[in-house]
Amino acid sequence: MVATNGYKRIVIEPVTRVEGHGKVTILLDEAGKVHQTRLHIVEFRGFERFILGRPFWEVPVLVQRLCGICPVSHHLAAAKAMDWIVGGEKLTPTAEKMRRLMHYGQTLQSHALHFFHLCSPDLLFGFDADPAIRNVIGVAGKYPDLAVQGVMLRKYGQEIIKATAGKKIHGTGAIPGGINKNLSIQERDFFLKDLEQMMSWARSALKIAKDYTLEHVDELKGFGSFLSNHLSLVRKDGAMDLYHGNLRAITADGRKIFDQVDYQSYLDYIREEVRSWSYMKFPFIKSIGPESGWYRVGPLARVNTCDFIDSPEAEAARKEFMAVTNGKPNNISMAYHWARMIELLHSMEMIAGLLHDRDLQGKDLVVKGKRRGEGVGLVEAPRGTLFHHYKVDENDQVTMANLIVSTTNNNEPMNRAVRGVADEFISGRQIREGLLNRVEVVIRAYDPCLSCATHAMGRMPLVVELYDHAGQLVDRRSRE
Amino acid sequence: MVSPGRKVLVIGYGNPGRLDDGLGPALAEVLARRSLPGVTVDADYQLTVEDAAAVAEHDLVVFADAAVSGTAPFWVRRVMPAAQWSFSTHSVEPECVLGMAREMFGVTTPGYAMGIRGYAFDEFGEGLSPHARANLEAAAAYLELALQNGDIREVGHGPVKGRPVRTPALHGDA
Known part of the structure; x- marks a missing residue:
């Protein structure tokens, strides 16, 4: 991930199959402190057109x-x-x-x-x-x-x-006006x-x-x-x-x-x-x-x-x-x-x-x-x-x-939760052991639906990448 | 024909409202119409943990899903029990279903994953693309024959790990 404005960006990306998926990016400042966290959940669009x-x-x-x-x-x-x-x-x-x-x-x-x-x-x-x-x-x-x-x-x-x-x-149980x-x-x-x-x-x-x-x-x-x-x-x-x-x-x-x-x-x-x-x-x-x-x-x-x-x-x-x-x-x-x-x-x-x-x-x-x-x-x-x-x-x-x-509805709260974990587990140029686990754990508490609907065969690894402000990858953790 | 007394489960899974993602349920529909002796057919949006209970009651299971890559028109690979689990989803992979059947019910059911190549996944919509429909027909014909002959084997290669185009058949599974 390219760093911008002197910040380092960490990417935690579940590389999914073809469905909506989530990734976490954590942007660091030059002092190695968390500047910003973002949980990206890619929703399928086009449902309205379908309906x-x-x-x-x-x-x-x-x-x-x-x-x-x-x-x-x-x-x-x-x-x-x-x-x-x-x-x-x-x-x-x-x-x-x-x-x-x-x-x-x-x-x-x-x-x-x-x-x-x-x-x-x-x-x-x-x-x-x-x-x-x-x-x-x-x-x-x-x-x-x-x-x-x-x-x-x-x-x-x-x-x-x-x-x-x-x-x-x-299922067809519920119909307009009844069952x-x-x-x-x-x-x-x-x-x-x-x-x-x-x-x-x-x-x-x-x-x-x-x-x-x-x-x-x-x-x-x-x-x-x-x-x-x-x-x-x-x-x-x-x-x-x-x-x-x-x-x-x-x-x-x-x-x-x-x-x-x-x-x-x-x-x-x-x-x-x-x-x-x-x-x-x-x-x-x-x-x-x-x-x-x-x-x-x-x-x-x-x-x-x-x-x-x-x-x-x-x-x-x-x-x-x-x-x-x-x-x-x-x-x-x-x-x-x-x-x-x-x-x-x-x-x-x-x-x-x-x-x-x-x-x-x-x-x-x-x-x-x-x-x-x-x-x-x-x-x-x-x-x-x-x-x-x-x-x-x-x-x-x-x-x-x-x-x-x-x-x-829980979009902002999940972002806040990830931020809380990141503040504790990011330090300098290193991703502290346990960050990946804890990001998973806190997101899971909200039981988000990250994998709605489509799901052809594939895997969902979790990847954390840390880039310095020059855009160089300095640390990477992944879970296959 | 499936060996007498042996029970086979075919689970076709996917979302028919997402175009070619519906290939798995479509295969289940085709096979259900055939009413093959000894073969139970199920369809769902995705594999779930309770499928482990059903798998444990069968002698062979085939997990049929749409595939975004790998050999066309379809591929078949042997799957082994394993702890494959994505970090925040309610669906599970075939390996995990087999693993749960083994750990919870003490049954190691032989399993195969069948991936039927699809091409249109990015929109809501009903119906299969023309190429996917052709692949479905080929997959259904193969599976019906394989189950009838009791001779299912690996075919082509899947999207995750490359597999030989042909490997020795695992006779007697079906």
């Missing part, structure tokens, strides 16, 4: 092709926007509960995968462990029971998605059979995350952590609600910036800044401005913004979580893991409640009302708040699509 002109009722299926990792989140956010278009936002009990079951299944499988197979190697082996061991195979070798639990929780969630969405690829199937008794009984086992494993995972955080809390407070605003949906009574609610934003110390905002008017509250060096935009709270109006989303933000969680075990866990910061928002990046496991248990509790609800076997699946030309749909996706906004014309064709995905 424009398509009939609006196709959109909930089409948008799943955006991301092979969280297609259900896109499916539901688009369906909610289309509910508004067809005037069917007041869903029947069966439709809403089927969608919720799908969504909790998605959250369960995503959080389980992230915790057991992406983050647990960091927690179990330590940040400085050899990457040859600090990976999912290492966990499977040393803690096989844990690895199997992760797989089985994930599988359970995936089966719920299949039962509610119809299939794994291009196209209910849950049969046979399907329900299939899930009830393993319910207690899944609950038990969810509790164990939460305990691991909690114990780790409490044991290392002093260290973690200084690890890629920073004060920030937080944003999420909350229910009208202030409860956490992953599927539906109104927008609430709070400051780093818990003061409300706005509350109970109908997300149909999100543009009055949220804006996106374009920066020349990044394809990914930087959302911010309009009333505060781009400089300090950025915010965190996802599990940490959700646990911070809600007043309570409406399921008993997760609520008890939330209280323990909030006690660490005396009831104020927790701003520790690595606390995402604990918050994520609180949500994992919450999702299991909600799944358990829904499976015992006979509304899931109801037959009233779709409602429609007054047609509108524009609609916004939001869900709390596993990684954070996901915005879908569409306009359609009188021929039912989409004329505008705007999406703000969770990883985009």
Whole structure:
């Protein structure tokens, strides 16, 4: 990388396959101190072009092709926007509960995968462990029971998605104004059979995350952590609600910036800044401005913004979580893991409640009302708040699509987290051992979606390169 | 024909909404229509950890994906269990799926990766490019015959590590 203006630039670049990918550049000044960090996540562009002109009722299926990792989140956010278009936002009990079951299944499988197979190697082996061991195979070798639990929780969630969405690829469950199937008794009984086992494993995972955080809390407070605003949906009574609610934003110390905002008017509250060096935009709270109006989303933000969680075990866990910061928002990046496991248990509790609800076997699946030309749909996706906004014309064709995905909402926070790590691990002309590991660890805490959608065969090495101000490569670390 | 009693799993993966990235699921669709005895076909956006559980229940697995480079119309290479893991993604590589099956379930299932050359990946869109469709037909014909004959072997070379064009067949895997 060519150095400019007397700065050295370090590049950490996962050289990916053909999909969106991320790299980190760290620019040093002549004294060897960090001047600037930038996390680049290359998003595919062209989705809007793909959607424009398509009939609006196709959109909930089409948008799943955006991301092979969280297609259900896109499916539901688009369906909610289309509910508004067809005037069917007041869903029947069966439709809403089927969608919720799908969504909790998605959250369960995503959080389980992230915790057991992406983050647990960091927690179990330590940040400085050899990457040859600090990976999912290492966990499977040393803690096989844990690895199997992760797989089985994930599988359970995936089966719920299949039962509610119809299939794994291009599910069609949610349609404008409702859902196209209910849950049969046979399907329900299939899930009830393993319910207690899944609950038990969810509790164990939460305990691991909690114990780790409490044991290392002093260290973690200084690890890629920073004060920030937080944003999420909350229910009208202030409860956490992953599927539906109104927008609430709070400051780093818990003061409300706005509350109970109908997300149909999100543009009055949220804006996106374009920066020349990044394809990914930087959302911010309009009333505060781009400089300090950025915010965190996802599990940490959700646990911070809600007043309570409406399921008993997760609520008890939330209280323990909030006690660490005396009831104020927790701003520790690595606390995402604990918050994520609180949500994992919450999702299991909600799944358990829904499976015992006979509304899931109801037959009233779709409602429609007054047609509108524009609609916004939001869900709390596993990684954070996901915005879908569409306009359609009188021929039912989409004329505008705007999406703000969770990883985009966390763009500035992830940059801040990397900066925090870089400040500690860059010195002079050397990349200190451990930088690569820690950049990985802190980015992973946010569970970004760096590999949406396309993924033909290839590898994703991680490379750190350090150049002096004359443009000469002076240090390089890579992970194949 | 797949040896009696032997179970084969074919997983075609990729995103059909990203043009040629959908080659893997397209192959799965073709093979599923053939209803080959002893062959289970699955399709997904990407490989995931729970595929290890399914792999552990089979005697042979073929991972079919789009390939951005390597021999056209397709290549096949033997894959061995390994800890390949990218730093922040929810998808896994074939080697990792085999490794997890071995570590978690104590089963070492022989596996092959099939890369079908694609050419159009950079846009959203449905459908395969003409060249990719031709490659798909060649790959499907090869795999169907190989599974029927119980004689799958390496073909061509993949994008990561060069492989001999032909290597000794691994008889009896299928």
